[in-house]
Amino acid sequence: MRISSTAGRGTLLAAVVASGMVFLDATVVNVALPHLGAELHASTAGLQWTLNGYLLTLAAFVLLGGALGDRLGRRKVFLAGVLAFTAASILCGAAQNIEWLIAARFLQGLGGALLTPGSLALLQSSFHPDERGRVIGAWSGLAGVSTALGPFLGGWLIDALSWRAIFFLNVPLAVIVIVAALRWTPESRSEGATGARFDVAGALLGALGLAGVTYALIEAQQLGPGSGQVVGAAVLGVVAAVAFVLLERRRRERAMLPPTLFGTRLFGVLNVYTVLVYAALTGLTFFFSVYLQNVVGYSALETGLATLPMTILLLVGSARSGALASKIGPRPQLTVGPLIAATGLFLLHGVSRGDSYWTAILPGITLFGLGMTLVVAPLTASVLAAAPDRLAGAASGFNNAASRVGGLLAVSALPLVVGLSGGGYERSGQLTPAYRQAVLLSAGLMVLGALIAAVLVRRPGRAPKKSRPCPSLPPPPTHQHEPDQDPDRSRAEQHRS
CATH class of the missing domain: 4.10.860 (DNA Excision Repair, Uvrb; Chain A)
Known part of the structure; x- marks a missing residue:
């Protein structure tokens, strides 16, 4: 397909909105943590499991989701994931205690594991090779926007309605995805995979x-x-x-994870890079939203608005970032991007109650957003380019798993490392030093990712140009009565000639 066609735009719409639901629910809950913690009487561990229950099943089964799509049909598994994700979202919104919410988040992550690799694999397998970079860049940018938009949208819904509204929002979005996918998205599967054992x-x-x-x-x-x-x-x-x-x-x-994917060193290197960068991103979002509300004194909506510059940068710049990487190679952006993001984290490290947003938060969140804008699209396109097309689902699934594992480890380990436990997230005296240490550790992960990109990521060598006849010369003449021109042909063929 072509992006200019109706079917192309419809398929891109289905993929972007579906993956956007998954990414949105990975970040929107951060803004709701203080509210659902108070209403459901949750400890720090309860809040961690609210995030990690989702990330755990998403990371653990996203590989299986990609493999199922390659074998059974990518659109079929994609739609099954959308339905499962929506049903689990309704259960999350109806939760009466923290245990109920955590269990529903596990189920929600399972639905996300089915639809997330399918959304990207559908684009990789359905669009013309000449337009895949552009399409993936658009997908990365819009999906990244949904990730960054989560705190803003969640804050508005929480202040206006309730934290439960952030889960019920997935119902109308799922309707859009199902209608678009059924109408415009073609079915595809990996050749020779039908009937294979799971x-x-x-x-x-x-x-x-x-x-x-x-x-x-x-x-x-x-x-x-x-x-x-x-x-x-x-x-x-x-x-x-x-x-x-x-x-x-x-x-x-x-x-489920074919070793063929690691036939090139680049695929493994890029996924290690993914773990580091997304661990830093998740570490910031987990602590930043709670810190702004419980220490700085922001409302849920103000907390979401504080991250709006990052959303705008991802929306405007991701497609251009992907196009630039296709011209100069991914290494410059994968190196410079994390360093710019780390600079933004250093600026956010010192935010305190009473500070002006324009001088204390805006510069840091803008630099962090600029750094992520440089990274997201080139990283996604490079991972898929490093894998064969027939394993697009598995490659997409593994890279999604790598990003979720990064977030999972950050949410699990950072509170332990910085000494935040129990109800400490509600007390300024405990949360402030924990936040500052967590932000510095996240900046360190970004710097480590930049070093890996600078040393280990190389632009693939250019293939030699195919020789072709000089356009000024006429094509070689064809002769109908020269059987001796091809000695390899049989006598019967020569006779027919």
């Missing part, structure tokens, strides 16, 4: 590995790092993760 064992081992490590990091704040439950969960998580890697290597092309 790697259920790999999916379960991956989920168990993430769950064990996540549980150990969160509960270590309450039970202590040396408790039997924490140590047991950590050991179980590590063993399951090692078993997952060994299983995938043994199953090769039948694996």
Whole structure:
């Protein structure tokens, strides 16, 4: 398809709105944390699980979602994910206690794992190769906008209605996605994948590995790092993760994560980079929203408005960023972007109650948004370009998993590292030093990502130009009665000639 066609625009609409729901719910909840914590009487661990329950199933099963799409049909699995995500969103909005909400967030992440890789794989497999960079750039920018728009939209809904409205918002969005996908999006699947067995064992081992490590990091704040439950969960998580890697290597092309994806070093490097950058992004959003409301004194809407410059930059600049990377290669932007974002984080580190927004917050959030704008589109396009087209779903799924794992580890580990637990997020004396340390650690992750890009990311070598006849010369003549011109042809063929 072409982006100028009606079907092309309809397919892009379905992919962007669907993935936007997933990214929106990964960030919009941050603004609601103080409100749902007060209403549902949640501790810091409860707030962490509200975020991580979603990120955990999303990261653990997004690979399976990509593989299912490659085998069963990308549009079919994509729509199944949209329906599951919407049903879980309704359950989240109706939650009566923190345990109910956490359980619904687990289910919501599972629906997101089915639709997220499908949204990008549909674009990769449906559009003409000449327009994939432009389309992916538009997808990255608009999806990034939905991520950044979450705090603003969530703040408005929370102040005007309730924190429950942020989940019910997904219902009308899902209707748009389903109508657009059924009307305009073509079905596609990986050649030769029909009938292949699903790697259920790999999916379960991956989920168990993430769950064990996540549980150990969160509960270590309450039970202590040396408790039997924490140590047991950590050991179980590590063993399951090692078993997952060994299983995938043994199953090769039948694996949920085919080792073929790592045939080039670039694919692995870019996904490590993804973990670092998205860990820094999630670390900031988790602490920043709570800090602005509980320490600086902002309302939920004011907290969302504070991040609006980042939204505008992603909206305006992501497509241009993707186009620039296609001309000069991804390394310059993947190196400079995190450094600019880290500079913004250093500026946000010192925000205090009574500071002016224009001098204390705006410069930092603008630089952070500019840095992410330089990174998002080139990173997504480079990951997909490093993988074969027939594994577009698996590649997209793994990269999405990498970004969620980064966020999962940030939300799990940062409160432990900075000493925030229990109801500490409600007390300025505990939250302020924890916030400042978390922001500096996030800046350090950005700098580390920039170093990796500078050293290990290389622009692919240009393929040699194909020789072609000089346009000034006429084409070689064709002769109908020269059977001896081709000695390899059979006698019968020569006779017919």
